[in-house]
Amino acid sequence: MVLRSVTALAAAVVAGCSAGCGGDDRARAAQVDLTLRQAIGQRFVFPFSGTTPPRGLERRIRRGEAAGVVLFGRNVRSVAQVRRTVRRLQAIPRPRGLRAPLLVLVDQEGGPVRRLPGGPRRAAAQTRTREQARAAGREAGRLLRSSGVNVDLAPVADVGRAGSALRRERRAYPGGAASVSALAGAFASGLRSTGVEAAYKHYPGFGAATVNTDDAPARIRTPLAELRRVDARPYRDARGLRMVMLSTAVYPARDPRPAAFSRRWIRGELRGRLRFRGVTVTDDLQTPAVEGFGTPAQLAFFAIDAGVDLPLFAGDYATAARAAEGLRAAVRRGALTRGELEAGARRVLALRARLRP
16 A cells, blocks of 8 residues: 655655755655555654664564664663664665665763763753753764764753752753753754754643653643743744654643643644644653553554654554554554645654755
């Protein structure tokens, strides 16, 4: 089964690349016909255990049925080893039109959250000036670039409140919305100067949560006006923002569902009010925050139906693969339209097309 709307695909990729895709890469990404499995695969980055990617993942990449991978501490022995692993994955032959660099994602925020050995050692909470933030971004970027990683799931753009989990974890920049916006922007600028893409997180703002969604469900009762005025400011101020991570917390001021499953937050606020046109990725969907909402296939469907491009399953390859297979079933029964599936695939392909090899 092949998705044939190539003209629409070309137009959307060109629009998505307007911030800086090279013309040749943009054209190649725009002219590909996608099978249904490939269109679904472009909506997933896959985790795995250890330092050797599973054969199933390598076969999936070879068929053009994966947007990339996400790496964690369990995948890292050294920078040199990560570089070898990434080179092995990037060297896998892929179908014509899908040969742009795979997304390789990692959390390298600085301070307590560093998946690769090295910098930045300064935590966000210890960052006081734009110069320090930009230097930290450059330090992270140089390390990741040398490892073959091309997307940093950072900076944390949450405006921390007193008593919040992020303040305890030293992951929030100091000060109010203006300070966080400036420091997050400087980190992202430093990161991009090395050729590594940045992903702001965790929209619509996790700075008031008292628990980490990795550990428990979180419900943030901040009024909508404050979320828009304070927590959204770093996203509103951002320049050249191409990737945003959605929180899995619940924000009842706008929706009783987690933000990662909410059309109101994603389509209404992020893409509507803030006019964000880049790629959206969820926070990990294999955590206590969302485990009560359904099976992996159902969670992936909820996220994509809400407008997410990349539902992230960070725990294991098999679960992510089951979630991807569940989307095929959703298309077959008519719960997910081909147009909706293609729209997200186009945004991901546009991002891949602009990454440095």
